[in-house]
Structure formats: structure tokens, C-alpha cells
Amino acid sequence: MSKKSFVILLNGEPYCGDIPAENAYVICCDGAYSWAKGRVRIDENLGDFDSLTEAPYPAPLHTFPSEKDETDGELAVDRAIALAAGRIVFYGGGGKREDHFLGNLHLLYKAKRAGVAEVVFRTNGAEFSLCGRGGHTFASKKGQTVSLLPFGGGAHIMEIRGLKYAPRGLRLHYGSTRGISNLTASDEAFSFRVKRGYVLVIINEEVV
Numbered sequence: 792m793s794k795k796s797f798v799i800l801l802n803g804e805p806y807c808g809d810i811p812a813e814n815a816y817v818i819c820c821d822g823a824y825s826w827a828k829g830r831v832r833i834d835e836n837l838g839d840f841d842s843l844t845e846a847p848y849p850a851p852l853h854t855f856p857s858e859k860d861e862t863d864g865e866l867a868v869d870r871a872i873a874l875a876a877g878r879i880v881f882y883g884g885g886g887k888r889e890d891h892f893l894g895n896l897h898l899l900y901k902a903k904r905a906g907v908a909e910v911v912f913r914t915n916g917a918e919f920s921l922c923g924r925g926g927h928t929f930a931s932k933k934g935q936t937v938s939l940l941p942f943g944g945g946a947h948i949m950e951i952r953g954l955k956y957a958p959r960g961l962r963l964h965y966g967s968t969r970g971i972s973n974l975t976a977s978d979e980a981f982s983f984r985v986k987r988g989y990v991l992v993i994i995n996e997e998v999v
């Protein structure tokens with residue numbers, strides 16, 4: 792089965808940038824419809840719709856109860872996984888409620904653990920990616936702040952290139968802030984290899 796690309800729109804702070812979705816299946820979660828309609832093609836509306844004052848288009852395939860164990864974002868991730876997602880990019884999940892923001896980061900972990908190859912979370916100020924074992928490369932601009940944090944447990948990073956602080960081996964312990972506030976060294980891409988664990992990569996848009 793071929794893997795598909797998904798865009799998931801979340802009901803947090805409205806995303807102000809472009810949302811490339813030409814080759815993706817777009818799932819809009821509940822109240823995200825109020826900021827996303829007319830800006831990006833929506834293939835499926837999903838959720839309990841307790842945050843909307845209008846009927847979304849296209850009509851939802853199913854309306855979930857407002858009292859449920861999963862957030863609308865998690866339901867969207869489950870839907871994408873069921874449809875053989877190979878890549879998921881989230882928009883609109885920052886700002887507003889901090890508990891939802893932290894929960895949204897856990898959706899990256901769920902998707903990654905389910906076998907989704909690439910998971911990205913974009914807010915108006917930063918891009919978050921969750922990386923498992925293997926090599927990873929990211930485009931960058933010189934002077935961007937990059938943080939590398941363990942997620943779900945400790946992590947071990949090797950072969951860091953293109954960052955100001957690039958030890959030969961970087962052990963990240965869960966509960967430590969080591970890995971916060973590195974800097975890109977040039978306009979070239981930076982890269983690293985994860986030997987163990989999962990690493991949350993946070994690239995801030997603002998250039999220092």
C-alpha cells in the first residue's frame with residue numbers, strides 16, 4: 792500500500808503562513824474550520840464540532856460526542872494512520888491552551904510510533920519535528936535557534952553537522968534541558984543521526 796501525505800488543521804492559534812496541500816489529504820478538526828475555510832482545500836471535517844457556530848463543508852462523515860477520551864486532533868491522527876499516512880504535517884496547534892499544545896506534541900509521538908515516516912508540527916513561531924533512529928537533515932538559515940530534546944525517554948545523537956555546538960556524541964536525558972538553544976552555523980542544512988530514542992527538533996523562525 793502506498794503511503795500518503797496528510798495535513799491536519801487544529802483548533803489552536805490560527806496559522807498565518809502558507810499551507811501547501813496540493814498533494815495531501817487535508818483533515819480539518821472542529822473549530823479549525825473557522826480560520827481555515829477559504830484558505831486551504833479541506834477534504835474532510837472531523838470532530839465533535841462543539842466549537843463551531845456553522846455547519847462545515849464538506850459535511851462530516853461522522854460527528855463524535857463532545858465527551859470522549861480523545862481530542863479531535865487525536866481522532867484525526869487515528870484517521871490518517873488508518874489511511875496509510877506516510878507524512879503528517881500539523882498546522883494551528885500552538886497558542887491558546889497550553890494543555891492542548893502539549894497534548895498536540897504527543898500526537899507526533901503517537902504517529903511516529905505507528906510507523907508514520909515524517910511528522911511535522913508548524914506554529915507561527917516554530918517548526919517541530921520528531922525524529923527516530925537514523926539520519927535526519929533539515930534546511931535552515933544561519934542564526935536560527937534549534938533545540939534538540941528527548942521525547943518519551945532518553946536519546947543519543949551522533950554526527951551532528953551544521954550547528955554551532957556539535958559534540959561528537961550528545962546524550963539527552965529525559966528531565967534535563969541539555970539540547971536547548973543551539974544555533975545554525977550557516978545557510979546550509981544541518982544534520983544529525985539518532986542512535987537511540989526519539990528527538991524532538993524545534994526550529995525557531997526568528998533569526999538571532
